[in-house]
Amino acid sequence: MSIIERKKRHKESLRQEILDAAREILLAEGYACLSMRRIAERIEYSPTTIYHYFNNKDDILYHLCVETLERQYEALSTAGADLPSPYLRLRAALRAYVDFGFSEPDRYKITFMADLSRYVSTASILEQGGVADRLITVMYQRVHEALVAAECNRDVKSVFQALWAHCHGLVSLLLGHPDFPWTERENLIETGLDLSLAGLFVKETE
Secondary structure: OOHHHHHHHHHHHHHHHHHHHHHHHHHHHOHHHOOHHHHHHHHOOOHHHHHOOOOOHHHHHHHHHHHHHHHHHHHHHOOOOOOOOHHHHHHHHHHHHHHHHHHOHHHHHHHHHOOOOOOOOHHHHOOOOOHHHHHHHHHHHHHHHHHHHOOOOOOHHHHHHHHHHHHHHHHHHHHHOOOOOOOOHHHHHHHHHHHHHOOOOOOOOO
C-alpha cells in the first residue's frame, strides 16, 4: 500500500471515528452535551483536528443523518428487486425500511426520532440529487408501479408518505417503548405491513 493510500485510509478512519463518537454522545447525553471538545476527548485527538473534517457540531449532525440515509438507501433500493409483482416489490421495500430501523437503532433514532430541525435543515437533507432525494425517488417508483398494476388512482406522493408514516410509527414505538407488552415482533411487523397496504392493493401470494 502506498503512502497516499495509507493517508487516505487514515483520514477515512478518523472521520468515521468522529461520527461514531458524536453518535454515542448524542444518544447518551443529548445535543446540549455534544461539543467538538467532548468528541475530541473521546477519540483522543485535539479539537483542532476535528475541524479539519467538519465545520461545527451541526455539520457533524448533518453528516450523521446523511450516513444513515446512505445505509438505508443501500438496503431499500435492492429490496425485492427480483420479486414477480409491483405489490411484492413495494412490500419488500417497506419491510426493508422496518428491518433497517431494528438493525441500525442508534442511527435510526438520531435521524428519524430526534428533533433535528433546529440544527439540520430539512432542505439541505432533501437537496436534489442527494441520497434522500434518491431514496424517495426509489420509493415513489415502487409506489407508482404498484398503483398502476392495481388500477388505483391515488396520489403517489400521498400514498408514499402515508406508508412511510405507518412504518415509522411501528419502528419508533417498538424502539421507544421496549417495555410495553408487544405481541411477537415478526407477527406484529407482518400484520402492520398488511394493514398499511390494505385498501390499496389486493394482496398477492408469492
